[in-house]
Amino acid sequence: MAEITLNNVRKSYGTVEAIKGVSLDIKDGEFVVLVGPSGCGKSTLLRMIAGLEGITGGDIQIGSRRVNDVEPAERDIAMVFQNYALYPHMTVRQNLSYGLKNRNTPAAEIDRRMASAAKTLEIEQYLDRKPRQLSGGQRQRVAMGRAIVREPAAFLFDEPLSNLDAKLRGQMRIEIKRLQRALGTTSVYVTHDQMEAMTLADRLVVVNAGRIEQVGTPIELYEKPATTFVATFIGSPSMNLLPSMSAAASWSLAAHVSPQGNFTLGVRPEDLAPVFPEGKHFDFEATVQIDGIELVGAESLLHGKLANGADLVFRVSGRARNEIGDMVKIGANADALHIFDANGQRQQSGIADSAKTGS
Ligand SMILES: Nc1ncnc2c1ncn2[C@@H]1O[C@H](COP(=O)(O)OP(=O)(O)OP(=O)(O)O)[C@@H](O)[C@H]1O
Ligand SMILES: [Mg+2]
Numbered sequence: 317m318a319e320i321t322l323n324n325v326r327k328s329y330g331t332v333e334a335i336k337g338v339s340l341d342i343k344d345g346e347f348v349v350l351v352g353p354s355g356c357g358k359s360t361l362l363r364m365i366a367g368l369e370g371i372t373g374g375d376i377q378i379g380s381r382r383v384n385d386v387e388p389a390e391r392d393i394a395m396v397f398q399n400y401a402l403y404p405h406m407t408v409r410q411n412l413s414y415g416l417k418n419r420n421t422p423a424a425e426i427d428r429r430m431a432s433a434a435k436t437l438e439i440e441q442y443l444d445r446k447p448r449q450l451s452g453g454q455r456q457r458v459a460m461g462r463a464i465v466r467e468p469a470a471f472l473f474d475e476p477l478s479n480l481d482a483k484l485r486g487q488m489r490i491e492i493k494r495l496q497r498a499l500g501t502t503s504v505y506v507t508h509d510q511m512e513a514m515t516l517a518d519r520l521v522v523v524n525a526g527r528i529e530q531v532g533t534p535i536e537l538y539e540k541p542a543t544t545f546v547a548t549f550i551g552s553p554s555m556n557l558l559p560s561m562s563a564a565a566s567w568s569l570a571a572h573v574s575p576q577g578n579f580t581l582g583v584r585p586e587d588l589a590p591v592f593p594e595g596k597h598f599d600f601e602a603t604v605q606i607d608g609i610e611l612v613g614a615e616s617l618l619h620g621k622l623a624n625g626a627d628l629v630f631r632v633s634g635r636a637r638n639e640i641g642d643m644v645k646i647g648a649n650a651d652a653l654h655i656f657d658a659n660g661q662r663q664q665s666g667i668a669d670s671a672k673t674g675s
Pocket of ligand 1: 329332352353354355356357358359360361437
């Protein structure tokens with residue numbers, strides 16, 4: 317087991333700078349999840365930690381060792397990919413033991429580790445099958461097993477579940493978390509999936525165009541996004557963002573909420589509610605015309621437009637009482653409002669303290 321330290325790591329492909337100076341301390345045993353839009357550099361970062369990609373600048377340390385020039389096989393880490401990368405002509409047993417045999421691990425030790433991993437992953441009954449005789453979920457388990465038997469200092473996962481259907485993803489997500497807790501192995505995990513990111517991560521790292529945008533626990537990023545980028549990236553559906561200038565005509569803020577200058581107001585769909593009964597006052601109020609209703613099981617998402625045409629989405633539990641075309645007054649309290657400056661940076665000063673403490 318080991319901590320992983322990235323210090324001002326850079327990567328250029330020719331003249332294109334894919335990673336523009338990333339520094340990150342990953343603690344021993346920590347589960348860190350990298351999220352960010354396609355092409356932002358998540359896989360590149362992971363591959364640089366693994367040693368599959370050279371680095372253009374900076375330092376990578378695994379444990380106490382600087383590994384910039386250390387071969388992948390010597391870095392003591394195991395990587396799990398989306399496409400499993402199992403050897404098709406080998407049985408599950410051979411797939412699991414191949415890496416260990418290559419490292420001249422004694423046969424008894426290979427058997428011990430294989431038995432333990434197969435039991436943990438519940439793949440004991442498939443040991444003599446070839447990968448093509450397994451389902452996607454079973455193959456993914458074998459790929460995990462191959463990483464586990466190496467007993468590495470760290471696991472690196474690059475969207476390992478994205479080929480699986482939603483139900484299986486959910487199951488595997490829980491298993492990965494359980495496994496990582498039991499093994500206590502430092503893990504770096506790349507995903508596009510909000511649920512995976514929020515539930516797996518001890519800490520979440522939001523990557524944007526080759527740079528780290530924000531690092532924090534999932535709930536920190538959810539409750540206090542540092543930028544509009546993070547605000548729209550974490551949470552589904554995304555936080556509503558209303559520019560002060562263009563939207564001012566169609567919504568209003570209470571007097572004690574007084575952001576300065578040109579700002580963007582953010583409010584999450586779950587923090588907005590229909591104003592009911594009439595006469596109750598919210599710090600933020602707006603009237604929307606409903607133009608879409610999605611019933612998603614336990615809750616409904618209502619989409620609407622402000623008078624100036626800006627889109628807004630809010631959620632209510634259960635079935636919506638409204639219909640398409642209804643004009644609905646919605647509101648939110650000051651403590652649910654996020655205020656960003658003209659550069660998209662979070663601003664705290666716009667909301668008076670009395671409002672935030674709810675007095
Ligand atoms: N071998 C390469 N040669 C040139 N450019 C590359 C190479 N590999 C990656 N890139 C570029 O580096 C950037 C980061 O790519 P990377 O694969 O790390 O993105 P990603 O965040 O993993 O995206 P995705 O979510 O789509 O997997 C992209 O702009 C990509 O085009
Ligand atoms: Mg990728």
